Amino acid sequence: MVIHRLNDEICFKPIGYVIEGIPRKGDPRRKLISSKYDFISRIRVFNEYKDCLAGLDGFSHIIVIWYAHVSINKPHLVRPMGRSDMPLVGVFATRSANRPNPICISVVELEYIKEEELGVRGLDAWTGTPLLDIKPYTYYDIIRRPKVSDWFLKYWKEKSSKLNYREKYPLLGPESIT
Amino acid sequence: MVIHRLNDEICFKPIGYVIEGIPRKGDPRRKLISSKYDFISRIRVFNEYKDCLAGLDGFSHIIVIWYAHVSINKPHLVRPMGRSDMPLVGVFATRSANRPNPICISVVELEYIKEEELGVRGLDAWTGTPLLDIKPYTYYDIIRRPKVSDWFLKYWKEKSSKLNYREKYPLLGPESIT
Numbered sequence: 001m002v003i004h005r006l007n008d009e010i011c012f013k014p015i016g017y018v019i020e021g022i023p024r025k026g027d028p029r030r031k032l033i034s035s036k037y038d039f040i041s042r043i044r045v046f047n048e049y050k051d052c053l054a055g056l057d058g059f060s061h062i063i064v065i066w067y068a069h070v071s072i073n074k075p076h077l078v079r080p081m082g083r084s085d086m087p088l089v090g091v092f093a094t095r096s097a098n099r100p101n102p103i104c105i106s107v108v109e110l111e112y113i114k115e116e117e118l119g120v121r122g123l124d125a126w127t128g129t130p131l132l133d134i135k136p137y138t139y140y141d142i143i144r145r146p147k148v149s150d151w152f153l154k155y156w157k158e159k160s161s162k163l164n165y166r167e168k169y170p171l172l173g174p175e176s177i178t
Numbered sequence: 179m180v181i182h183r184l185n186d187e188i189c190f191k192p193i194g195y196v197i198e199g200i201p202r203k204g205d206p207r208r209k210l211i212s213s214k215y216d217f218i219s220r221i222r223v224f225n226e227y228k229d230c231l232a233g234l235d236g237f238s239h240i241i242v243i244w245y246a247h248v249s250i251n252k253p254h255l256v257r258p259m260g261r262s263d264m265p266l267v268g269v270f271a272t273r274s275a276n277r278p279n280p281i282c283i284s285v286v287e288l289e290y291i292k293e294e295e296l297g298v299r300g301l302d303a304w305t306g307t308p309l310l311d312i313k314p315y316t317y318y319d320i321i322r323r324p325k326v327s328d329w330f331l332k333y334w335k336e337k338s339s340k341l342n343y344r345e346k347y348p349l350l351g352p353e354s355i356t
Contacts, residue, residue: 012279055267058327089233101190139351149236173317
């Protein structure tokens, strides 16, 4: 058995990277998309991992684990989405990429797999982002009616009505909000 | 902007560890639980990260990202759950802990937060496992009716009827399976 000493660093090598991520602010294509779900990102695993993808196409959704390599700050307390109308909360209570270990996970729709390239809808990582892992999204990842924080609920209600989640991304989110 | 060279290693330090995980095979307490959802695991963040937990108690479910430190093998093709009746698939199409980067993610129910300790239901990590991150489970993590692979669907149907998921873990999984 391997004993991990808790002061040791844990090191990984990327398994691939984002070839083409969502357009950044200033990119003219940015105006064409209203949310990350309007864009199909292209990601690629390194050739040595191509065989690890076998059978992944049996799943409609996957989880992409990526390294927020542009994250520098690691504040312990943040305002979600950097918005001044949001409360100050611990970074572990948010999905901010600026966190002690800048590991991000995104649930995305798998559009295609072509050799070592995957097309995924809903990824909010920039071009060049290193990928740490890819996993299938299974029924164990579904919690149908989780309780969420007031600030998150407020944000979701704004977004889902403005961006019309219900119609455009019909599988996303809880069946109803009470 | 930070440029990550794709050959570079990506290193993290644990933010905490599992104080008491699910009993392993051979542990007499193992007989008392039929699944990981019957057990409340105790996890702890290091004191320096205690403030990062502020506000996390507004969420009923959280995502725990952990390092499978006992994983040694990194096969590219595996049979899910190590079962001979399962097809051979790429490891990225499974949730096996034996993968190129042994990063595991578990959606768990948050039972309590007491200082730097959290009680969580549904974690399948052993005692001593290093934690890489903790995140809230939000509506963006819910896909209500994902398509899953045939082998997964077979496994889920077996488990959910045998362990009575519907009654014991009423929020878990899709509303109905078609």
